[in-house]
Amino acid sequence: MSFQPRSIATRIATITLVRPGFLEQRYHPGERIDLPGFAENKRARLELTQGMPCVMLSIIPRDMDFDMEVTAVDHFGPERGQDTLRALAVVVHDSMAEMVTKLFFTYFPTVFRTQVFNQETEARRWLEQQLAEMRQEAGELGP
DSSP: OOOOOEEEEOSSEEEEEEETTEEEEEEOTTOEEOHHHHHHHHHHHHHHHTTOOEEEEEEOOTTOEEOGGGGGSOTTSTTTTTOSEEEEEEEOSSHHHHHHHHHHHHHSOOSSEEEEESOHHHHHHHHHHHHHHHHHHTTOOOO
């Protein structure tokens, strides 16, 4: 039985379950990242994973606009320790997105692993390592 990737488009991003355990979240250029958008993305993520553990690659395009309220809310706090997210790699393409992302993770540390990257290939490599470790911890064989 082969796996078919599934996607949900939200107002600010497209979230895709690329394969079991691996999500991609690609923000739409020209949109503004805000609290309602974050909440919509979270609902899509939870719908796609259906309670299964996963890692996520989140890609923020150059010159993305941020509502500063986004940095003042612990988006992962309500389900701390119960969430399916095990690792998050955020790819940024400019210094503003990098600063905002790192600031958020400084104020709101997560229980899952996080890393900020400037290159998608490096982020994917890191997530593959996290996914392999996650499977090994769960007693599964193979990558």
